[in-house]
Amino acid sequence: MSKNRRKYTLNKSIKVNETLISEVIIDSHVDKHKDHVTDELIISLVELLDGRTYSPAKVQDGFSYFVSRILYTEKVYRLVWLQKKDQFYIGVVTAFNEKGAKHDIP
Numbered sequence: 001m002s003k004n005r006r007k008y009t010l011n012k013s014i015k016v017n018e019t020l021i022s023e024v025i026i027d028s029h030v031d032k033h034k035d036h037v038t039d040e041l042i043i044s045l046v047e048l049l050d051g052r053t054y055s056p057a058k059v060q061d062g063f064s065y066f067v068s069r070i071l072y073t074e075k076v077y078r079l080v081w082l083q084k085k086d087q088f089y090i091g092v093v094t095a096f097n098e099k100g101a102k103h104d105i106p
């Protein structure tokens with residue numbers, strides 16, 4: 001794993017796209033939004049993905065990429081994340097507050 005990525009183990013596994021997820025890997029690209037996005041916030045957003053099936057925006061090199069707009073603490077965040085088939089983690093590419101956007105995950 002790149003030194004620019006941070007890995008967290010979830011307190012409780014979640015199920016996303018019919019896969020049990022126990023880890024979140026956050027890419028350093030997120031850091032450009034560190035004025036309003038923390039790793040703790042990202043973990044909370046990822047946990048809200050639990051129990052659903054999502055359609056990828058793109059599939060490339062064995063990874064499925066997703067874009068979710070999540071309502072959290074009365075703000076809408078755009079979460080760009082990925083999954084690799086049969087892997088127990090979600091990778092977060094970026095996350096940021098998307099003012100004025102409609103959310104698809106309450």
